[in-house]
Amino acid sequence: MRIALFITCLNDTLFPGTGRAVVTVLERLGHTVDFPREQTCCGQMHFNTGYRGEAVPLVTRFVRAFASYDAVVTPSASCAGMVRESHPVLANGHGQPWLRQQVAELVPRVHEFTEFLTDVLGVTDVGASFPHKVVYHPTCHSLRGLRLGDRPLQLLRAVRGIDLVDLPSADSCCGFGGTFAIKNAETSSAMLADKTDEVLSTAADVLCAADNSCLMHIGGGLSRRGTRVRTMHLAEILAATEGTV
Incomplete structure (x- = not known):
């Protein structure tokens, strides 16, 4: 192929x-x-x-x-x-x-x-190892557009050492939406505040998603609040082999 x-x-x-x-x-x-x-x-x-x-x-x-x-x-x-x-x-x-x-x-x-x-490819275990507490945010395009469902979660659950926790109100938008965040800044900021509250409530070390645009938006909000939560694309977690020989 x-x-x-x-x-x-x-x-x-x-x-x-x-x-x-x-x-x-x-x-x-x-x-x-x-x-x-x-x-x-x-x-x-x-x-x-x-x-x-x-x-x-x-x-x-x-x-x-x-x-x-x-x-x-x-x-x-x-x-x-x-x-x-x-x-x-x-x-x-x-x-x-x-x-x-x-x-x-x-x-x-x-x-x-x-x-x-x-x-x-028909795989969920890609040989990854990532011993950290992780929360997954399903972006609007992945959730409503492509209807990925639990495919990302299947892959994350197969990662060795991961502590995968649920995100409250996971299906709510983070407020990015491309130019929406610029044209509707106040609304976008309010949505972002809700999303960062939900992320912080999980006490996760890492927030991941299938779109870096949304991670950039949420990560900016988390950074401005002085948190230590990292943002990582799901692919980077699946590529990790931390703790393996």
């Missing part, structure tokens, strides 16, 4: 360790992962703010970068949802027939990282 990593522009710029973690896990499972250098943004920012025509060249570039792969894996539920749900909308509304066809062929091969592990 030819596997490509779609790292996303946010991770490539701010959280490159997450991409390395994805590769670490997949290589540990015996797979080779390519990184197509032509990849850039999936166009989510453009699409969500009404610049649909301007997003089409990014859809075209995405197809060019990843069309030859059997599987495209991304550590972002948000960007996976954009590709699978909105690229067809853009191709059908603004693209040429050849683009519509290529998007339709590629979209089923695009997978969020945890669903690729559980649904495509």
Whole structure:
């Protein structure tokens, strides 16, 4: 199977360790992962703010970068949802027939990282060890968009040494929502305050999620409150082998 990593522009710029973690896990499972250098943004920012025509060249570039792969894996539920749900909308509304066809062929091969592990590779134990108290936040795109369900939790429960605790009101939004946090700052801040209260109530050492954008938002709130709670992408926990020989 030819596997490509779609790292996303946010991770490539701010959280490159997450991409390395994805590769670490997949290589540990015996797979080779390519990184197509032509990849850039999936166009989510453009699409969500009404610049649909301007997003089409990014859809075209995405197809060019990843069309030859059997599987495209991304550590972002948000960007996976954009590709699978909105690229067809853009191709059908603004693209040429050849683009519509290529998007339709590629979209089923695009997978969020945890669903690729559980649904495509059929594994939940990836050989990870992480002896810390961890709480998982299901981001809106992973929960409501991709409907990942308990796939991330299945993977976390199989991590050796982990103390996985439940997050109160886990299905509530953290208040990020991309430009929502900018356009509706007061509402976003209130939602963030509730979320940080819930995280702190668990006494967890680490907060993890399937989207670094939401972790960045919550992590900022936790930092401003002077807490020592770390934020880590789920892939980084699955890549960890702490305490093993």
